[in-house]
Amino acid sequence: MGRVKGSRMSDEAKAAMRAKRAANKLGKQSAFNLVATNLKLLEFEELENAIALALRYKKERVGEVELRLIKEKEEIEQKLMRLKDMDK
Known part of the structure; x- marks a missing residue:
């Protein structure tokens, strides 16, 4: 269930x-x-394994977020270049 742009939600x-x-x-x-x-x-050994799993998961999440932010940055830079081209 999602919103459609321009419509009001019930x-x-x-x-x-x-x-x-x-x-x-x-x-x-x-x-x-x-x-x-x-x-x-x-x-102790189980705790060490749990910590290793948590750190591995954290690295994966950081990588995903970093990739998403890089893509957003590139999109913003492209929009900025288009705006600069329109001014010229």
């Missing part, structure tokens, strides 16, 4: 979107709390 659609956002937020919070409380139960 009250039902607004309520559905609010509920979806709240569920996503609650799911992330509960997942973090679950991981944080269960870290105390791990043995």
